[in-house]
Amino acid sequence: MCLVDGPHIDFDITVPVVVIGGGACGLVAALSAHDHGAEVVVLERDSLPRGSTALSSGMITACGTALQKSAGITDDNSELFAHDIQAKAGGKVNPDLLKAICSGAGPTIDWLVAVHNLNLVLVDGPPYPGHSRQRTHAPPTNSGSDLMADLLRAVEAADIDVMTNATVNKLFVEGERVSGVLIERPDGSTERLGCGALVLASSGFGGNPDMVASYLPEMAGAIYFGHEGNKGEAVRWGQALGAACDDMGSFQGHGSVATPHAITVSWALLNSGGILVNAMGNRFCDESLGASELAATVCQQGRNVWSIIDKRLHDGALRFPDFKALEQLGAIKSGATAADLAHACKLPVDVFEATLATAGKSPSLTAPYYAIRVTGALLQTQGGLTIDSNARILRSDGVALPNLFAGGGAAQGISGSDGTGYLSCNGLLSAVTLGRIAGREAARQVTVSP
Numbered sequence: 070m071c072l073v074d075g076p077h078i079d080f081d082i083t084v085p086v087v088v089i090g091g092g093a094c095g096l097v098a099a100l101s102a103h104d105h106g107a108e109v110v111v112l113e114r115d116s117l118p119r120g121s122t123a124l125s126s127g128m129i130t131a132c133g134t135a136l137q138k139s140a141g142i143t144d145d146n147s148e149l150f151a152h153d154i155q156a157k158a159g160g161k162v163n164p165d166l167l168k169a170i171c172s173g174a175g176p177t178i179d180w181l182v183a184v185h186n187l188n189l190v191l192v193d194g195p196p197y198p199g200h201s202r203q204r205t206h207a208p209p210t211n212s213g214s215d216l217m218a219d220l221l222r223a224v225e226a227a228d229i230d231v232m233t234n235a236t237v238n239k240l241f242v243e244g245e246r247v248s249g250v251l252i253e254r255p256d257g258s259t260e261r262l263g264c265g266a267l268v269l270a271s272s273g274f275g276g277n278p279d280m281v282a283s284y285l286p287e288m289a290g291a292i293y294f295g296h297e298g299n300k301g302e303a304v305r306w307g308q309a310l311g312a313a314c315d316d317m318g319s320f321q322g323h324g325s326v327a328t329p330h331a332i333t334v335s336w337a338l339l340n341s342g343g344i345l346v347n348a349m350g351n352r353f354c355d356e357s358l359g360a361s362e363l364a365a366t367v368c369q370q371g372r373n374v375w376s377i378i379d380k381r382l383h384d385g386a387l388r389f390p391d392f393k394a395l396e397q398l399g400a401i402k403s404g405a406t407a408a409d410l411a412h413a414c415k416l417p418v419d420v421f422e423a424t425l426a427t428a429g430k431s432p433s434l435t436a437p438y439y440a441i442r443v444t445g446a447l448l449q450t451q452g453g454l455t456i457d458s459n460a461r462i463l464r465s466d467g468v469a470l471p472n473l474f475a476g477g478g479a480a481q482g483i484s485g486s487d488g489t490g491y492l493s494c495n496g497l498l499s500a501v502t503l504g505r506i507a508g509r510e511a512a513r514q515v516t517v518s519p
């Protein structure tokens with residue numbers, strides 16, 4: 070049982086705002102609650118907070134920021150931003166929630182930079198596919214680890230407590246109100262922490278194979294490439310309290326992860342002439358559909374899918390550390406001719422030669438050829454607890470639970486209903502922006518006098 074009914078719990082200590090999860094959403098929620106005058110603590114199961122955020126490229130989309138303006142981009146706005154997200158998600162995103170996120174993202178980035186000194190820049194170059202303007206902000210290194218380090222530095226500077234090695238196992242409830250949480254330590258000991266308001270920032274359920282099999286059957290058994298500690302507790306706590314969930318079939322996937330090396334192979338190679346072939350040497354998809362869209366399709370082909378490129382693409386990709394690592398690990402096979410490569414990959418020579426000859430991609434691949442064995446992976450689940458535009462968790466009848474908030478991977482997403490609706494950077498956009506809203510609203514709840 071994940072809820073404990075207990076009106077008279079003797080808590081070890083009580084903190085007005087408690088945040089579960091120390092990824093981007095949780096740390097931003099804590100900064101926001103603090104800035105709105107509430108005492109706040111973050112509870113994190115790991116010894117060092119990382120989350121999927123540390124595994125990401127740290128890229129956050131936002132419009133109307135000071136960084137966008139100083140790069141001369143003055144014609145972006147939240148309507149255009151929301152339009153781009155809806156276009157990718159087939160119009161299936163809750164418009165009120167999307168409006169709150171798209172209009173809140175710019176001020177959130179400006180606040181993180183100006184008030185909490187986060188080192189973010191506007192990414193150079195053209196916008197990512199599907200974005201009408203360049204609106205991607207990231208640490209200069211494009212590193213999620215650096216984003217986490219910077220957020221932790223800001224949280225420490227604000228004197229906010231982050232309790233690590235603190236896994237929340239159960240919630241104490243009085244009716245629908247959460248009165249506190251049960252924390253389990255690695256040695257099995259437990260602590261009871263009371264709260265006035267609770268923010269669920271413990272992300273999605275990618276690290277829970279049973280929930281993946283149940284909600285995302287097409288990705289059951291796929292490699293999970295996100296944070297292993299994201300086990301779906303937020304959804305289970307919320308459901309036990311009568312909360313609704315939305316978009317549970319939605320996910321961010323990747324159809325080209327080198328196996329068994331577990332390193333993503335840039336989809337740009339497939340957009341620039343590369344092709345995917347199965348164990349029979351046949352193409353089985355239109356690679357231009359995209360990385361997330363094809364994750365399940367690649368999984369369906371089994372563990373013997375090859376990403377085929379040529380010398381032009383191979384040599385160009387060697388400047389990227391991940392690709393270089395693949396070469397050093399011996400993950401890249403080569404052949405002077407199509408037949409040589411087919412032999413190296415144990416593909417039927419005739420079929421593979423015909424596949425290359427009829428690929429019809431522009432530019433076409435030319436000898437010598439290279440191949441990397443790839444599979445499909447789940448990066449991040451995108452469905453979760455139904456929330457309103459103030460990040461309050463809603464019951465299925467639309468009524469908000471009294472003191473419970475969610476954001477990031479714990480909350481419903483903005484990526485439609487399956488693996489095809491994820492527009493690049495939707496994950497951190499939702500984590501950071503809803504984190505700020507949830508922290509603010511939780512603080513308001515505990516600081517407003519009755």
Ligand SMILES: Cc1cc2nc3c(=O)[nH]c(=O)nc-3n(C[C@H](O)[C@H](O)[C@H](O)COP(=O)(O)OP(=O)(O)OC[C@H]3O[C@@H](n4cnc5c(N)ncnc54)[C@H](O)[C@@H]3O)c2cc1C
Pocket residue numbers: 089090091092093094095112113114115118119120121122123124125126127128129130235236237238270271272273294295296298299300302321448449476477478479493494495496497498500
């Ligand atoms: C390889 C990869 C690349 C990506 N690149 C990008 C990108 O560039 N841009 C983008 O927008 N998105 C990207 N994403 C998605 C993005 O990383 C996530 O959407 C985002 O990090 C979610 O943030 P979060 O704070 O909700 O969750 P997380 O960062 O996963 O944090 C959740 C935290 O909660 C903790 N936790 C969980 N359960 C408990 C519990 N019971 N008790 C205590 N603590 C708990 C976990 O340990 C974890 O630290 C990427 C994802 C992956 C896997």
